[in-house]
Amino acid sequence: MNKLFVDQTIEINASASKVWDVITVDEYNNHWATEFSSGGPQFHLDSTWELGSPVLWKGEDGTVIVEGDVTALEPKKLLRFTVFDVRSEEKALVTEEDGITFHLSEYNGKTTLHVLQGDFSVMPDGKKYRDLSAEIWEKVLPSIKKMAEAAN
Template identity: 30%
Template sequence: MEKLTLNTELKFKAPAAKVWQGLTDPEMVKAYFFGTQLDSSWKVGEPITFSGEWDGKKYEDHGKILEIDPGKFVKYSYWSSMAGTDDKPENYANISYELSENNGETTLHITQDNIKNQEAKEHSEQNWKGVFEGLRKMIE
């Protein structure tokens, strides 16, 4: 069964440093990401967790930082406790954020692999756009 990979781009009328801060600063993330508590040291091999409550259900999604070039690029593994899958390596996705800045406008390129079908891919893309729309309102 072939898994799908999502590639999506979002543009922000803000410098890359500000977008990076919005991706990595727990206070900012909590403000636009429905109260999600982000926890990571942003070092390779270290954990990254996203926890909180959604529809009255507690969740803790987690993974590991795989690569990082602070301010420009990060790639992490990710398992969602909401996905209804076991916490096993084959159920983790790799997610990366890559930033490029041009004339004060920053492009955020998001990649997510190990997506099970087209429907899930479209759902993920809508989610990313919805979440980061909140970030856009904060930083632009």
């Protein structure tokens, strides 16, 4: 079966440093992360964003909904972390390259943010979940752009 990824890019009129902050600083990421709740309970990200550190998506009551680990890190350039819904019945086989990857490249004060999420092919109904995630990223990326440009 072919791998299934969400693969989206947006250009942001801000430095890679500002975009990085919007991705990793609670004040910002707790705004865009709520898009993933899809009308369910609101949650926030909890991580130190260090290589190997946990990334926890916690509900309002502190319950962990999604967990993962930072598997690749190059500050202001690359961040990858795994994601696993703890409510899922079975744990899908994931590699360290699976999960969510942010790749930032800056040129002339503008940053291109490339997001890759997957591989959804390891999940039952993977295409459905990839398509749902793609719809969410279509809201998240403009939100990240807006916050980074406002902070500029």
